[in-house]
Amino acid sequence: MPATPDAMPHAALERELAAISARESAIRRIHADQYRRVQRARELAAVVEGVTAASTSRERDMATRSFVAELATTLGQHEASASRLVAEAERLTGPRRATLDALAAGELALTQVRSVLELTQDLPAEVADAVERVALDAASDATALGIVSTNADLRRRMRRVRERMHPEPLADRHARAVAERHVCVDPAPDGMAWFGLYVEAERAVAIDARLTVLAAREASGDTRTTAQRAADLAADLLLGGVLADDERTRWGVAGATGAVRPCINVTVPMLTLLGLDDEPAELEGYGPIDRDSALRLAAHAPSLRRILVHPEIGTALSYGRDHYRAPADLDGFVRVRDGRCRFPGCSRRAEYADLDHTVARAHGGETADTNLGALCRHHHRLKHESGWRVVQEEGGVMRWTSPAGHVLRTLPERPFMPVGAGEGVDPPVAQAESFIDDPPIPPDPLDSFEDEWRSLIELYDPVPF
Template sequence: MFIGGGYGVGLTVTDVELPLVAPPGTAWPSLGELLPVHARSPEEKALELQRVQQLKAELAAYELELVAALAADRPASADRQPGQPGAAADAGNDAVPGVGAPEGVSEFFADELALTVNCARATATTLTEYALTLTGPLRATHAELTQGRLDWPRARAMAAELGWKIRDTDPDIVAAVEAAVLPDAAGLSVRKLKERLRAELAARNAAASDRRREQAHRAVNVRRRPVGDGISELVAGMPDELAAACQATIDELAWRAKQAGDERPIGMLRSGILADLVLRPWLVTEPVAAHVEVQVPIGALTPERFLASGAPVPPAFARPGSVVEPTGAVAGTPITAAHVRDLLAQLDAIGLQAPPGGSLTFSFTDDAGALQALATLRELRAAGRRGCRDHPGSDCGCPVITRPAPTDAYQPTAAQDRFITTRDRSCRHPGCDNRAGWADADHVIPHAAGGATDCSNLCCLCRRHHRLKTFAPGWTYTMTPDGILTVTTPAGVTRTSRPPGLQLTGPRVLTRPPEQPPPAPDPADDPPPF
């Protein structure tokens, strides 16, 4: 596109095969470099911004078509059917309107889409709903989007108001509402557009509006959303009048505190009052059992302490090649009796004990952050007294605390459960944050296929992703001994999740060979180190 003799952004479509990102060590020129922004006049910049919005709309329309087509490739007929082992449970009265796979689409499609576009499953579910709505009942809206005459935020508002919320409404009524609003949609704000759609729907079908209101009431919930810097938002959905009454009460009590001399910001007072009204600290409550976990980097236990006690330097602190004979180790880093005695001396010095009615656990990690072993205070003291079973009475450098031993049984031992729950913290499927306390201990290589019941073959998966791994066709799961899980979708998209705190120490082995071998190096290139 030309603007006053210059260049503008445009979209050219051709069938090419290029990598998704620039190869390592190279960088493709940016659009700002190809189309110098500062060389444009204000009018040209404004026109170019409008063209960018048009291109974004066209790309959004193309993305919706891709999502709808991929959803068609994943039919619900491939899922476990009701009555079969592993089939999805009927939520009954607890079902939340709008949540779940659209009719005819696999229940696991949103999981695949989430890994494909690298987003949350809830976002992928919503995107699927929008795609099927705009390429289906709202084709006219999609046509405007493909031509760039309607932007994505407004097309998304059309899909949100006329999609799953009125799924049971007569299609002719939906088409009539779309026809009445679409001509003016581009000129309305998103909020005004939604209000217009609701008014048109209510005028044509009051029963549909009533059903939407009832569904919205059934879908309310309370959620915590971390926003960073040690702060979370507590989001509560409720009817308008109830929310207004709660806000008015909180506001009144906050201003009372302000007038009584509290100098804290009014927003901080509102937040504190809400917490007090919920927690009611003036009531006598049942005591809470605290469970304290102390993370112990093995490298923080210094060699000077071992030398002072006359023990040999553990291999973790020795120079490479200076250890003559191998010693027992956990992933190369043994937790010796000298380690344990040194730690116990430090604990005794500060008087650290388990809280009343609670527990105190120590998690030992290596320099990369990988969990090596767990122990309670009682287990630590026993290991310190006992020392090495094979070399009693000597500081041999053998490990006295290790990760739980494998078992021949299918069910993991209590020690294994404790280890993998501490290591994983949450469901290990990429992008899933369901906490480990609600997850299953899953064999990455199935037990029936010879997979060991060992911590290196066990990971936490929530029930949904446990079912996906077990029953959804085409998915591949692999895990390294230090717990790095790689998941590959049926279409070949690969994502990786690491245990919290584990650093990326190097490239991982592919779970499947690349489709094409890498090209041979140019003979004109200099050999390493370049």
């Protein structure tokens, strides 16, 4: 029977859906194969690191950390993502092998596999097997009977079995989970960020309910939406709230949203600071922020600090081998230059990191900017206790070599260029509880930067300097 014009789109749609389904099955097979290869690579990496049956638990742990770093840099991922991949591969090629087989057969999606791993974590073997069986049965039913089983539906069914069979009371597990509460900030585009609290469910619901009630109060002339009011209220309460037993929250009260008295690092190009340019400033831990926000932060800063990066201003960038611990000016210079931990892919801020001698002092390394780098404690240990090696090149570039022989380089966040004696200098740079870059200054030098700075502060905050 000849195809009618009305039937042709239906047939084409059917073909496209079939092709999408086939490719989804192929993607699931590839994911399963990836897990198997990750586990195999981990076993080979342990051999490269010299792990044997006689190795200590610390040596095994360091070999695993080294492999996680190797995998992260190979895939261009954060180490947290690589660590999860390694942990998932270990369980899927071990006790949860049946789930991996279902993924390879295209019966379970990757999100469902991760739900199985999450809900079988830290369970006795017989309980974990029963929870896994729920997912496997759902996958079989979907294949044989055409029953659609979403990840949300699968999780509900697995949780019911988990709660019914779990040997530990829910109250005890909840008490343990409470210890993991924390705050997180996730940068977003356009000068925004997500702020989250991981707290007890009852507190989260109560917070949401309170904000909803407060935001519902309409004021004349207020054109904000309810959602906008709720967000502003949450920010105002956190920034302006006072604790009766902590005096620090009294002098640090922010008042209205945005009038923050910062104890954070804000790098501001000097021309932006003086209102002569619109080049973005940088909020440490986030990234670029607009000029007006930077000026507000600078105006409300309770104190200033200069970054001494030029010989005529007085920075000492090398203390030879007479000092092991870097003095304050050198310490500050290296941390501002590096910005973050210098291990490939690490985003830990330099202010929370160790200063590491690239060449150990015992091997002739000097306490100098050319031999110092910020490394978080985790990667500091990895450098010393695994097969990772590093060399510092010109301009603060650090060249890393992994145990597998991969060569990777990391760049300083602010590569201050060296200035020789007698060369032209830029005026000193002030900072609002932070460090401020040295951008080029036009040929009209400032006679008194301090006077300009005082004028700027008075412009935005008419409080005596």
